Amino acid sequence: MNGRVLAEYAVFNLVWLACALGAAFGSNVPGCVAAVVFALAQVALNPSRRARIKAIVASMVIGIGAESLLAAAGLFQYAAAWPSVSAAPVWIVSLWLAFGATLPSTARLLKPNPLGKAALIGGLLGPVPYLAGARLGALVASPPLWPAYLATSLLWAIALPLLIALWLRFEAAGPEYGRARNLPRESNLT
Numbered sequence: 001m002n003g004r005v006l007a008e009y010a011v012f013n014l015v016w017l018a019c020a021l022g023a024a025f026g027s028n029v030p031g032c033v034a035a036v037v038f039a040l041a042q043v044a045l046n047p048s049r050r051a052r053i054k055a056i057v058a059s060m061v062i063g064i065g066a067e068s069l070l071a072a073a074g075l076f077q078y079a080a081a082w083p084s085v086s087a088a089p090v091w092i093v094s095l096w097l098a099f100g101a102t103l104p105s106t107a108r109l110l111k112p113n114p115l116g117k118a119a120l121i122g123g124l125l126g127p128v129p130y131l132a133g134a135r136l137g138a139l140v141a142s143p144p145l146w147p148a149y150l151a152t153s154l155l156w157a158i159a160l161p162l163l164i165a166l167w168l169r170f171e172a173a174g175p176e177y178g179r180a181r182n183l184p185r186e187s188n189l190t
Helices: 003-024 029-045 049-072 090-101 103-109 114-125 127-136 145-173
Strands: 076-078 139-141
Touching: 003 029, 003 090, 003 103, 003 127, 029 049, 029 090, 049 076, 049 090, 049 103, 049 145, 090 103, 103 145, 114 145, 127 139, 127 145, 139 145
Parallel strands: none
Antiparallel strands: 076 139
């Protein structure tokens, strides 16, 4: 893993902290701002811009659905629950947005067999940020705790390989996707 990827993950963890702490203190703003700045920087600094934007949007859409399902099922109550207590709050959607910007690096780190590794890692480590977020006061798991954390494990065992598969598809489509075929292809170094 090179220094650039380490820096990317370090900054993503700062974004996670801004989202969780902001929510714990009742505000969506710190996390939203941090996530948007991070995602814009990732898009600006990498050559596969279209693919990365698609990955970010896909991550947001999956995050809205997954987190809204967790909230509607009553498994988690989120702090700073705006726009609704039964839907994914803005701060956690912003976190999924930022996570989408890390998909290219994550896919590279998981090669070969990125989908199998993503399912395993998602299932095993998926609940960890929720446990940490609960410790910070960003969310509360409904008792008994095991159904909420089992649900996050299953969610991430499905969501992470799905997001990696989407990234690989977006990347394979190349930057000429949707443009005239005779234009030169951008370098795909992301």
